[in-house]
Amino acid sequence: MKQPPYRVLLADDHAVLRSGLIAMLAQHQDYEVVGEAASGLDTLSMAEELQPDLILLDLTMPGLSGLDALPSLRRKAPGAKILILTMHEDPHYFQQAMRAGAAGYVLKKAADSELLSAMWSVMHGERYVHPSMTHHFIEDLFPHTNKQSNANDWTNLSQRERQVLRLVALGHTGAEIAGELNLSPKTIDTYRSRGMEKLGLKTRASLVRFALQRGLLS
16 A cells, blocks of 8 residues: 555646645645646546546536546546545436546535545545435445335335325325325325335435336326
8 A cells, every 4th residue: 555645636627626725735744736637638637647646536627527537537547546526415426426436525515624534545445425425325335225125116006106106206296186186185195105115215306216217207
């Protein structure tokens, strides 16, 4: 394992953020900033030239995004750990980045002591995930952990549960569904909660994705 100081390449299109990171890392002898890149293409060329130990990579940059640059970065600087530093809490960004080989994922709103912990972790062979994203990491690694009931999924639901969840996924309110099915709002809520639990889903957004994937909204 390489010993510090670790050579760091900063890749972010915001100069103010890069300046702040440089000032923060200057206080820690374990890290040496060797380059700054403001675009995905600049990141690729600088990573190949500098061969840093660690790349702090923003996901959205002009030209070529950090997310699109990730696979090429791993080829051009195979010895570098890539730590995502982003504003995006969207699980899709997170899952794509981790699948593409990122060693960690940190949100910019926590870019202080938490960032240093993340950098230390990835440089010591660990993966680091911002606490708010941890459940997405677990679901991505173990897709059946929270979806084991999906093996038989839709067919396990009663006809009423299927009716209610389909209407919920289509954007109808509880009151609208109650009126359409001639049931009380409380009964609709019971069917909705019970159906969601059987499917292992927690939010309307996850229900919509489930329904779209299975062609249930056509």
